[in-house]
Amino acid sequence: xxxxxxxxxxxxxxxxxxxxxxxxxxxxxxxxxxxxxxxxxxxxxxxxxxxxxxxxxxxxxxxxxxxxxxxxxxxxxxxxxxxxxxxxxxxxxxxxxxxxxxxxxxxxxxxxxxxxxxxxxxxxxxxxxxxxxxxxxxxxxxxxxxx
Amino acid sequence: xxxxxxxxxxxxxxxxxxxxxxxxxxxxxxxxxxxxxxxxxxxxxxxxxxxxxxxxxxxxxxxxxxxxxxxxxxxxxxxxxxxxxxxxxxxxxxxxxxxxxxxxxxxxxxxxxxxxxxxxxxxxxxxxxxxxxxxxxxxxxxxxxxxxxxxxxxxxxxxxxxxxxxxxxxxxxxxxxxxxxxxxxxxxxxxxxxxxxxxxxxxxxxxxxxxxxxxxxxxxxxxxxxxxxxxxxxxxxxxxxxxxxxxxxxxxxxxxxxxxxxxxxxxxxxxxxxxxxxxxxxxxxxxxxxxxxxxxxxxxxxxxxxxxxxxxxxxxxxxxxxxxxxxxxxxxxxxxxxxxxxxxxxxxxxxxxxxxxxxxxxxxxxxxxxxxxxxxxxxxxxxx
Numbered sequence: 001x002x003x004x005x006x007x008x009x010x011x012x013x014x015x016x017x018x019x020x021x022x023x024x025x026x027x028x029x030x031x032x033x034x035x036x037x038x039x040x041x042x043x044x045x046x047x048x049x050x051x052x053x054x055x056x057x058x059x060x061x062x063x064x065x066x067x068x069x070x071x072x073x074x075x076x077x078x079x080x081x082x083x084x085x086x087x088x089x090x091x092x093x094x095x096x097x098x099x100x101x102x103x104x105x106x107x108x109x110x111x112x113x114x115x116x117x118x119x120x121x122x123x124x125x126x127x128x129x130x131x132x133x134x135x136x137x138x139x140x141x142x143x144x145x146x147x
Numbered sequence: 148x149x150x151x152x153x154x155x156x157x158x159x160x161x162x163x164x165x166x167x168x169x170x171x172x173x174x175x176x177x178x179x180x181x182x183x184x185x186x187x188x189x190x191x192x193x194x195x196x197x198x199x200x201x202x203x204x205x206x207x208x209x210x211x212x213x214x215x216x217x218x219x220x221x222x223x224x225x226x227x228x229x230x231x232x233x234x235x236x237x238x239x240x241x242x243x244x245x246x247x248x249x250x251x252x253x254x255x256x257x258x259x260x261x262x263x264x265x266x267x268x269x270x271x272x273x274x275x276x277x278x279x280x281x282x283x284x285x286x287x288x289x290x291x292x293x294x295x296x297x298x299x300x301x302x303x304x305x306x307x308x309x310x311x312x313x314x315x316x317x318x319x320x321x322x323x324x325x326x327x328x329x330x331x332x333x334x335x336x337x338x339x340x341x342x343x344x345x346x347x348x349x350x351x352x353x354x355x356x357x358x359x360x361x362x363x364x365x366x367x368x369x370x371x372x373x374x375x376x377x378x379x380x381x382x383x384x385x386x387x388x389x390x391x392x393x394x395x396x397x398x399x400x401x402x403x404x405x406x407x408x409x410x411x412x413x414x415x416x417x418x419x420x421x422x423x424x425x426x427x428x429x430x431x432x433x434x435x436x437x438x439x440x441x442x443x444x445x446x447x448x449x450x451x452x453x454x455x456x457x458x459x460x461x462x463x464x465x466x467x468x469x470x471x472x473x474x475x476x477x478x479x480x481x482x483x484x485x486x487x488x489x490x491x492x493x494x495x496x497x498x499x500x501x502x503x504x505x506x507x508x509x510x511x512x513x514x515x516x517x518x519x520x521x522x523x524x525x526x527x528x529x530x531x
Contacts, residue, residue, distance in 0.1 A: 008276040008284035016281060041405055042282055048397070067409070068304075070296035071350040072287055077271065080287060085350075088287050090297050090404055100404050104286050116350055124304050141286060 005078035006137045016043045018057045023140050026132045028062045030096045031055035039096040062130020064091035064144060066123065067100055071116035079136050085116045089144050091128055106131050106143040120146055150424050155373035157531050158244035160385040160494045162191025162368035168331050168482040171265040172362035177209045179364035180260030181217045187366040192379040193254060198368075200225035200252030202243045204235040204259055204485060214258070225252035231400050232291075233440055233478075233516025234413075236486040237524045240367070241390040244524075247371045254374070259487035260364035268360070283402055291440065292357055294401030295518055296349035299443045301409045303351060305458065310351065312461035313442035314342035317355045317479060319464075320439060324476025327502040331359055332480040358440040358478035365487045367494070372530055385497040388510065388531065389425025390524035393417035400519040414517045415451040422453070425525045427510060429454045432525070434496050434505040435470055436489035436513045439477040444517050452512070452523075474503035489513050493526045 012020040022029035031040045035052035046053055068090045076084055087105035092098070105113050105122070110131040113120070128144035135141055164186030166172065172179050188194060195218045201211040202225075209217075211226040225246040229238040236259070243255035270291070276284035288294055302308055321337040324330035337355065345354040375384060393416030397406035403413070422428060429452060437448045446460030454470060455463035463469055475481045475492040482488050493511040495501045509528050515521040 006274065007287075008274050008280070008289065010281040010285045011275050011277045012281065013277070042279060042399075067404075068297040068300045070293060070300065070352075071347070072293060073347045073349070075268075076287070077289060085347075086287070088293070088297070098407070102283055102286055102288060102402075102404070116347075124300070135285065139285060143286075 007077065007079045007135050009137060009139065015045050019043055022057065022059070023142065026140065027059050028130055028142055029057040030060050030093065030099055032058045032096070039099045041099040041101065060093055060095035062142065063094040064128050064130070066126045066128060067092050068124060069105070069117060069122060083112055083114060086112050086114060087117045087122065089128065091144055101142070103141070103143045104133060106133050106145050108145050110134070110143060122146070152531050153248065154531050155371065156248045156250060157372040158247040158369045158387040159372050159375060160367055160387065160526060161370045161375070161378060161380055162187040162189070162193065163366070163491045163494045164190055165329070165365040165488065165491055166363065168329065168361050168363045170362065172262060172364070176207070176260040176262055176364070177213065177217060180209055180214060180258050180366070183260060183364040183366035184214065184218055184256050184258050187256070187368045190381050191368045191370070192381070193368060195219045196221060197254045198256050199223065200243060200246050200255030202226065202239050202255060202257050203228045204239055205230040206232055206235065206485070207259060209260070225255060231516070231519040231521065233438060233485045234400070234519035234521035236438070236490055236515040237390060237513060237522035238392050238515060240387070240490060240524055241392060241522055243369050244387050244390055247369055253371050255369045256366060257369065258364070258366035259485050261484050262362045263483060264360045264362045279399055279402065288402060290349065291401055292349040292352050295441050296352050297404065298409060298518060299441070300351055302443060302447065305410050306461065308443070308446065308461045310343065311339065312446060312464065313356050314339050315465055316442040316445045317342050320473045320477050321480045323474050323503045324480035327476050327481060330476040330481040331361055332476060352441060356442045358483040359480070361482040361484060363482045363484040363488070365484060365491050367490060382498045382500065383528070385494040385526040386528070386530045388525045388527040389421055389427065390522065391417050391420035391424055392520070392522040393420055394520040398520055403518050412447060412451060412517050413519065413521050414448060414514065414523070417521060417523050418452045421523050421525065427525060432470065432510050432512045433508045434474060434511050435472045436474070436477070436493050436511065437472050438486045438489065438514045438516045439473055439479050440483065440516060442479065445472065447517065448514060471503070471505050474501045474505065486515055497526050497528050
């Protein structure tokens with residue numbers, strides 16, 4: 001039996017299942033307090049401000065701007081040995097002010113870019129758009145490409 | 148509200164011990180930890196029969212009860228553990244100190260033994276991503292360096308910090324290691340050219356921005372001040388003058404990205420608490436041991452603890468006014484043992500026994516790992 005190198009697998013729980021259900025359908029869902037309207041990230045069972053239960057899952061466009069990024073170099077997990085350097089972005093969503101999410105830098109077709117971002121002129125504040133990437137294990141993940 | 152302080156119950160570091168650092172210590176963490184504890188007890192003129200409390204890091208694989216069995220402690224009146232990786236150093240000491248101050252225990256052992264070199268990289272084996280990890284590890288935020296790198300870029304962008312600023316930290320700490328025969332990097336010097344030429348790990352962090360990977364074991368014995376008269380210590384006692392913990396709002400360990408302000412770390416919440424409960428101010432501190440898993444934690448420390456203004460940490464580190472820091476070589480160049488070497492080195496500075504001894508040390512400040520929930524403490528030459 002071959003042992004294929006795989007990336008870490010996300011394990012959903014009751015509080016995060018709606019997010020992963022959205023991801024599987026290529027819809028980016030962000031929890032928002034049903035009472036005070038605050039956006040919440042990462043997901044949790046109650047609004048940390050007003051303690052209202054059952055946040056509402058709102059679909060967002062994923063349009064965002066870059067807050068920060070890193071580029072990975074060896075040593076990395078075996079699954080990424082041939083993919084580095086690649087960029088991980090921290091982005092702030094236009095539709096959900098204050099919500100910062102992580103995702104890989106990909107091309108317009110959702111393919112991981114082998115770059116440290118220099119060639120693309122990556123910078124804090126750059127505009128990015130949501131793409132969907134299928135990872136090495138077939139897991140769909142939100143990712144972003146430079147506008 | 149100020150804390151009540153009872154001079155008789157002031158916690159005192161009465162014994163310290165560290166095993167030689169290596170890439171492969173050749174024994175279990177249970178074994179090396181026990182040897183460190185027995186060495187620290189001997190340093191304090193005590194035996195396992197005197198121990199009535201043990202505190203550990205949550206990440207310590209040997210529990211307090213297992214360690215009590217190994218070294219033969221007859222009864223534990225106090226035990227517990229503190230979480231958050233390298234953030235747990237001063238908080239674990241604080242757990243022991245609080246027990247002593249309140250009278251729950253008279254003699255508490257704190258230790259850290261870690262086969263971080265021969266035992267492999269913990270990040271390399273975690274293939275299921277649960278909790279906060281489910282949004283981070285699958286895309287590649289796996290190593291501690293990956294987590295902090297995104298924050299470091301924000302700090303560089305906000306305050307104009309440069310790679311040379313971080314190189315200066317690495318070189319200064321390496322210089323201390325070059326004077327410390329116990330340091331892993333004792334024989335290896337570093338120049339700015341060396342630093343700038345080192346390979347990238349998680350941009351903007353290069354290899355020399357990262358701490359070592361080491362096997363090591365260290366322990367500290369804390370007693371109540373009123374017990375000192377009964378003991379025959381090998382060296383001067385190091386009095387714990389203050390200790391504090393802090394988290395800040397919406398805190399995440401390493402990937403502290405989701406709160407409001409990316410330029411404030413948990414240390415900015417520890418600092419005012421430490422100054423309040425120690426009754427000290429930055430000008431009272433003679434030498435500091437700063438948790439240095441990554442070079443940028445050093446300038447951030449100086450500004451968040453008020454040794455300089457907000458955003459001035461790198462300029463302060465480059466200035467002649469900068470306080471002496473990480474005199475044993477720290478995590479970057481002595482050994483990476485989740486910061487416990489910093490605690491032991493603080494006691495050595497108070498004893499006058501450091502290989503980079505600062506003159507007339509009254510107070511040494513020690514911090515825990517930052518951008519995780521953390522803590523800090525001050526050890527002093529004189530009691531309250």
